[in-house]
Amino acid sequence: MSTLNLETASRVLTAGQEAAAGIGVAMNIAVVDTAGNLVAFSRMDGAWLGSTDAALKKAKTSALFPMPSSALGELSQPGGPIYGIEVTNGGLITFGGGLPLTAADGTVVGAIGVSGGMVEQDVAVAEAGAKAV
Amino acid sequence: MSTLNLETASRVLTAGQEAAAGIGVAMNIAVVDTAGNLVAFSRMDGAWLGSTDAALKKAKTSALFPMPSSALGELSQPGGPIYGIEVTNGGLITFGGGLPLTAADGTVVGAIGVSGGMVEQDVAVAEAGAKAV
Amino acid sequence: MSTLNLETASRVLTAGQEAAAGIGVAMNIAVVDTAGNLVAFSRMDGAWLGSTDAALKKAKTSALFPMPSSALGELSQPGGPIYGIEVTNGGLITFGGGLPLTAADGTVVGAIGVSGGMVEQDVAVAEAGAKAV
Amino acid sequence: MSTLNLETASRVLTAGQEAAAGIGVAMNIAVVDTAGNLVAFSRMDGAWLGSTDAALKKAKTSALFPMPSSALGELSQPGGPIYGIEVTNGGLITFGGGLPLTAADGTVVGAIGVSGGMVEQDVAVAEAGAKAV
Numbered sequence: 121m122s123t124l125n126l127e128t129a130s131r132v133l134t135a136g137q138e139a140a141a142g143i144g145v146a147m148n149i150a151v152v153d154t155a156g157n158l159v160a161f162s163r164m165d166g167a168w169l170g171s172t173d174a175a176l177k178k179a180k181t182s183a184l185f186p187m188p189s190s191a192l193g194e195l196s197q198p199g200g201p202i203y204g205i206e207v208t209n210g211g212l213i214t215f216g217g218g219l220p221l222t223a224a225d226g227t228v229v230g231a232i233g234v235s236g237g238m239v240e241q242d243v244a245v246a247e248a249g250a251k252a253v
Numbered sequence: 254m255s256t257l258n259l260e261t262a263s264r265v266l267t268a269g270q271e272a273a274a275g276i277g278v279a280m281n282i283a284v285v286d287t288a289g290n291l292v293a294f295s296r297m298d299g300a301w302l303g304s305t306d307a308a309l310k311k312a313k314t315s316a317l318f319p320m321p322s323s324a325l326g327e328l329s330q331p332g333g334p335i336y337g338i339e340v341t342n343g344g345l346i347t348f349g350g351g352l353p354l355t356a357a358d359g360t361v362v363g364a365i366g367v368s369g370g371m372v373e374q375d376v377a378v379a380e381a382g383a384k385a386v
Numbered sequence: 387m388s389t390l391n392l393e394t395a396s397r398v399l400t401a402g403q404e405a406a407a408g409i410g411v412a413m414n415i416a417v418v419d420t421a422g423n424l425v426a427f428s429r430m431d432g433a434w435l436g437s438t439d440a441a442l443k444k445a446k447t448s449a450l451f452p453m454p455s456s457a458l459g460e461l462s463q464p465g466g467p468i469y470g471i472e473v474t475n476g477g478l479i480t481f482g483g484g485l486p487l488t489a490a491d492g493t494v495v496g497a498i499g500v501s502g503g504m505v506e507q508d509v510a511v512a513e514a515g516a517k518a519v
Numbered sequence: 520m521s522t523l524n525l526e527t528a529s530r531v532l533t534a535g536q537e538a539a540a541g542i543g544v545a546m547n548i549a550v551v552d553t554a555g556n557l558v559a560f561s562r563m564d565g566a567w568l569g570s571t572d573a574a575l576k577k578a579k580t581s582a583l584f585p586m587p588s589s590a591l592g593e594l595s596q597p598g599g600p601i602y603g604i605e606v607t608n609g610g611l612i613t614f615g616g617g618l619p620l621t622a623a624d625g626t627v628v629g630a631i632g633v634s635g636g637m638v639e640q641d642v643a644v645a646e647a648g649a650k651a652v
Contacts, residue, residue: 125564155302155421157568161560165524169556184303198331201372204339204347208306258431290435294427298391302423421568450569464597467638470605470613474572 122223124153124230129160132221132232132249139248140164140236147236147245148175151221154230156180156209164236171235177211178218178242179233184209186228189218190243217242219250229253255356257286257363262293265354265365265382272381273297273369280369280378281308284354287363289316289342297369304368310344311351311375312366317342319361322351323376350375352383362386388489390419390496395426398487398498398515405514406430406502413502413511414441417487420496422446422475430502437501443477444484444508445499450475452494455484456509483508485516495519521622523552523629528559531620531631531648538647539563539635546635546644547574550620553629555582555608563635570634576610577617577641578632583608585627588617589642616641618649628652 129151140147146167193214234246262284273280279300314322326347367379395417406413412433459480500512528550539546545566580588592613633645
């Protein structure tokens with residue numbers, strides 16, 4: 121079974137940084153293993169400090185619930201089936217920017233979390249990172 | 254007065270696991286006493302890691318407020334009378350999957366919390382567990 | 387590579403409970419995976435409530451640092467090389483009662499944490515559990 | 520005034536990783552700014568999970584109190600002037616492995632924290648990282 125090593129995590133991080141630089145937004149990018157433990161992280165120069173924790177929590181969210189963080193957000197709005205889920209697990213993020221990382225053999229090996237721009241920008245950078253696994 | 258012993262808690266856990274297996278969903282199941290203290294817990298193989306904390310918090314919710322966790326959810330929506338209650342007590346869950354456990358003599362002896370599937374599945378498994386008290 | 391499934395964790399839990407019953411002490415016993423996530427737990431009737439968290443933290447300690455929890459304690463006394471380590475990782479326990487769980491092929495698959503008696507009793511119960519992997 | 524950018528933090532991280540590889544120990548390495556906010560992090564393959572938080576806390580310690588983390592340890596032993604300081608700031612580490620990062624002009628720009636080996640190994644890797652600023 122595939123697992124996430126530092127070489128792969130660094131490649132994901134670099135791909136995310138390049139995508140962020142391409143759109144001119146300074147991002148915080150976190151890569152975690154399947155249990156949500158940190159493997160690699162970088163804060164690009166000028167990125168919002170508050171986005172560091174958001175990136176970490178997005179990555180944790182997509183590790184502990186292996187789906188895009190935004191998928192949880194669709195279900196956790198007021199009146200939704202899992203409204204309030206974000207107070208579990210020490211704090212989750214339920215909007216976009218967290219994505220599972222899937223190896224070539226289909227195994228989920230971890231997750232990426234990106235924060236620093238508009239949510240669509242965070243998602244685009246997370247997708248660029250996830251493609252680099 | 255009836256209290257929850259480990260034998261009963263284990264019976265509740267087993268009944269929940271059997272119901273979960275019956276619908277083919279790997280669940281986290283927690284059984285707590287009336288103060289929300291953990292008595293018994295199991296994570297079925299392949300259950301989402303993030304659901305561990307959710308199961309514990311659902312059980313705690315239905316212990317500290319002896320009602321179905323979903324009942325709190327009806328009152329804690331935006332504009333509702335207890336909006337935001339979920340940030341108390343170290344984090345509660347206000348959607349379905351937590352249920353009080355009631356002994357034959359009507360005494361509430363604890364609570365069960367289930368997480369791992371769709372909310373209706375969690376509720377069904379919690380009900381199966383609660384019947385086994 | 388071996389991993390810890392619920393069947394094995396339950397066998398560890400049962401072996402620990404039998405050893406605890408054999409010495410007449412009510413114990414809290416926790417079994418966690420290699421990342422310290424809870425797999426199975428039981429509180430025996432009459433066990434100290436404060437020992438629940440101690441059992442969980444002992445198991446986490448021996449998962450995150452795969453060695454007996456007491457080994458950390460030898461190094462973390464005042465003046466020792468890792469004095470104060472117990473404030474990391476949300477709280478560790480550095481006295482006896484936590485042990486790694488090792489599969490037949492030598493793989494560490496998780497850890498057990500036991501609390502409820504004198505430390506030597508906790509250690510004896512943890513050893514009985516660990517033998518049942 | 521010099522500040523810590525990601526390029527420098529990455530150079531520090533790489534120098535630390537090379538030193539760690541040179542002594543054959545898998546390390547967690549964290550680089551933070553002067554406020555203790557994370558800039559860059561890596562967990563080398565096989566490093567203890569529990570050392571992730573230790574590395575982060577060592578770096579935080581040497582950022583918030585700009586001195587080697589071990590210097591705090593000399594003062595925080597039982598009977599010492601700052602006994603118990605490690606429970607402040609969400610948890611500090613008062614043994615070796617945290618070092619301030621100082622720019623060529625003498626400005627402290629952040630800190631490095633290293634954990635994964637014996638304390639002397641952690642210190643050696645932190646020194647190698649700090650030299651690369």
